Every structure is written in C-alpha cells, then in structure tokens.
Ligand code: G3D
C-alpha cells in the first residue's frame with residue numbers, strides 16, 4: 367500500500383539542500399522597500415508606485431556549493447495608516463529588513479519610533495534586523511554613524527541582532543552583502559534556538 371514513494375527511500379537524496387526563510391520588509395513610505403525587493407528579485411530597476419497593501423516575492427539565492435536558499439519577502443506598505451498591519455507580517459518571521467531613506471533627516475525620528483516599536487514586540491525579540499541605509503547615491507545622504515545615532519540602534523538591546531548596511535536600491539549596491547549578513551544572523555539564531563531546545 368502507498369503511493370510508491372515509500373519504495374524509493376533515497377528519492378530525496380539528489381535534491382540540493384534547501385531552506386526557506388520568511389522576511390518582512392518594513393520602513394516608512396518612500397524609503398525604497400519595493401525598489402529593493404524588485405532589484406533583488408529581477409536584478410533590474412522596476413518603476414514603483416506607492417504600495418497600497420503588500421508585495422510578496424520568493425527569491426532564490428545561491429550560497430555556493432549545492433546550497434540554495436529561498437527567501438520569501440513580504441514588502442508591506444509604509445504609509446501611516448498601513449503600519450498597524452506590520453505586526454501581522456512580523457509574527458513568526460525569520461528576519462526583518464528595515465529600509466531607511468538616508469536623505470530624509472526630517473523623518474528619521476519617526477523611523478526610529480517605528481523601528482523600536484517593532485523590535486519591542488514580544489514575538490520579535492531576538493529576530494535579526496537588517497537596516498538598509500538606502501539612497502546612499504544621493505549627495506545629501508546621511509552617513510552610517512549619523513544614522514546609527516539617530517535611530518538609536520545601540521538601544522535595540524542585546525537580544526536583537528542588527529546590521530546597518532549602506533545601499534542604493536535603484537542600482538542594487540549593497541543589497542547582496544546586506545542579505546548575506548541577514549542570512550548569517552538568522553542561521554546563528556536558529557542554531558542558538560536549537561541548542562536551547564536540546565538543553566530543556
Ligand atoms: P517604498 O516601497 O518604500 O514606499 P519605493 O519606496 O521603492 O516605491 O521608492 C520610493 C522612491 O524612491 C522611488 O522614486 C524610487 O525610485 C526611489 N528610490 C528607491 N531607492 C532609491 C535609491 O537607492 N536611490 C535613489 N536616488 N532613489 C531611490 P519615485 O521618483 O518613483 O518616487
């Protein structure tokens with residue numbers, strides 16, 4: 367009896383090592399979230415319109431050897447009225463990408479408030495956050511140190527791993543490096559969680 371698969375115990379042995387991760391892309395409206403997502407997905411610039419609900423894309427990233435990772439990105443609208451929705455997208459997520467417009471000094475305080483709100487949510491404690499200091503191609507972009515201070519990243523606490531990455535989403539500069547850093551932080555956390563489970 368059965369569907370035949372039970373007669374081929376080694377059927378899966380040829381399938382490359384495969385992992386999938388859920389990532390929520392958040393940040394104020396116009397920071398460059400959708401541009402970053404489509405640059406990662408299609409490796410090309412896609413003219414964006416303000417996101418009304420969310421965009422979702424699965425992006426396969428090769429890590430060398432037979433290892434390949436699928437990221438399932440959820441790009442959620444950043445307008446004020448949509449922000450209460452963020453909570454549903456960050457529940458049970460493996461990682462968060464928080465995009466900041468490096469030129470928008472005026473709204474840095476607002477970005478900081480939203481970022482810290484997310485990090486403090488109980489479900490998100492320990493979830494790694496990749497911060498993209500986007501639009502670094504623009505002349506008046508704030509530097510990394512300044513952004514780190516304005517967003518009070520040091521106050522995120524010891525439980526939340528984070529990395530601040532300079533990017534230019536329209537041409538893709540820094541995106542791959544950022545995603546690799548996020549991947550490493552996620553792997554580290556998964557390992558720690560597995561070890562905690564074993565100890566119990
Ligand atoms: P959002 O999804 O966070 O709301 P979008 O933001 O991806 O829609 O981008 C908002 C605007 O910023 C877009 O311009 C987009 O082209 C621009 N943008 C995104 N990333 C960068 C970047 O790295 N550098 C520069 N110079 N511009 C960027 P428009 O003109 O369509 O509003």
Ligand code: MG
Pocket residue numbers: 399400401414415416417441443444
């Ligand atoms: Mg958008």
